[in-house]
Amino acid sequence: MTRITIVTDAWYPQVNGVVRSIENTNRELTRMGVEICMVTPKEFANIPCPTYPEIRLSVTTFAQVAGVIEKTLPTAVHIATEGPLGLIARRWCLKNNMPFSTSYHTRFPEYVAARFPVPIRWMQAFVRWFHNAGNGCMVATASLERELSKIGIHNLLRWSRGIDQTAFHPMNLEERPFDLPRPIFMTVGRVAVEKNLPAFLDLDLPGSKVVIGDGPALAELKKRYPEVLFTGMKTGEELARAYAQADVFVFPSKTDTFGNTILEALASGVPVAAYPVMGPVDIIAEGSGAGALDEDLKAACLRALGCRREDASRLARSYTWEAASKQFLGNVLKAQASRGPGGHALPAAE
The missing domain is CATH 3.40.50.2000 (Glycogen Phosphorylase B;)
Incomplete structure (x- = not known):
């Protein structure tokens, strides 16, 4: 059985594109028989992010996060964000020769530069360092793939998005x-x-x-x-x-x-x-x-x-979460089949 551990710094009570994408993908993957384990800030002490208190930053140690990941017995690891949990999960995967996938949800250099006086090129170097350590970085669009390729990010994989047509649909318009x-x-x-x-x-x-x-x-x-x-x-x-x-x-x-x-x-x-x-x-x-x-x-x-x-x-109607989630699963399995940074093959799935 495929058991994917998803590590994300973005989770409830936040309501944003990252959270919704993971939530909808998890629902579809569960229907496909994939077991999903989440590692989020809710499991650790956390503090509000400066300038954006709705975002919770985990205050934890490598040992604590490693212990939570190891308890999930993952056959594959996906790191969704470049925050404190993502950084520790990245380190854990490299230490254990566990191939992993990542995803790029926000134009991180521009996002940080809008809040702090940090040169964009420094943040581009950071995201290159972060994502190139993995075995596949998932992006939603062709234009994002082109942009990340230009700054030297490799192993880019497409993961589109969907929409729940039962939740969002045309309704009768009110006059006012x-x-x-x-x-x-x-x-x-x-x-x-x-x-x-x-x-x-x-x-x-x-x-x-x-x-x-x-x-x-x-x-x-x-x-x-x-x-x-x-x-x-x-x-x-x-x-x-x-x-x-x-x-x-x-x-x-x-x-x-x-x-x-x-x-x-x-x-x-x-x-x-x-x-x-x-x-x-x-x-x-x-x-x-x-x-x-x-x-x-x-x-x-x-x-x-x-x-x-x-x-x-x-x-x-051309965008469905079923199709997007199949893309995600295929990307995770592709990363899982890759050889780890230390040259070791990923342990076989259960």
Whole structure:
């Protein structure tokens, strides 16, 4: 039986693309008969991350983390993040000649540079050191694969994303959703500096703007943009209904590697407006009619108003978690079959 131990610094109570991707993949892998064991900050003492308290940083030792990993008796290890747990898991795998896979979810150098005065080239060297030690680094898109190849990251493997069509789907539109005039321009996600929200909120657009989500920049942005509706975080049916009431989903981020919220909006029948950057360019194909990409975000928003909701939901149907999870499993098994850093073969699966 294949038993995959996934080590991640991103986990509940965080709600973000990393957590959702792992959660949905785990559900599908379990259906396939794969046993999943999680190693997360919940199992250790942790502290809030500076500038982003929702992220918990584990305060632990190599021996403690090694003990938790070893108790799971893994036949394969996947390291999802470059944080404290990821670093210790990397060290454990190398020490034990255990081949492992990693994944690259966030443009880490740009993410750090947005918060701290650290040269991007230093962070690029760090991610190269971190991921090249493994036997496969999973990326969501072709554009991310090209970017990481340029900075010297090897063994890149594709792991796309999916969308739960039963949770996110078109619904009847209310005349005045949120008691606001249409058109409704909406964005969903972490309210944080790397999401580039002012690029959207500063736009002179007709109708109303709605921001769904929580994060460290929420209080500041609420004061700065009193005319914008900030709803806070929504989940489940409440989130799905909110998506479906939008006329255009605006994705102003330039640092995401994919954009799970783009798929959620499309599945809800909402056209997308975004910059022509990694993530949006990989999802919103030219001529799909599902949205508009433009260096002028206002122009993209106004063009997206003319897109058909049917085209948006049709594009989303091509993304399933079953297919994405099969990719993930294939990548993990490929890494497992590789020879370890010390030249030793990976122990056979049970």
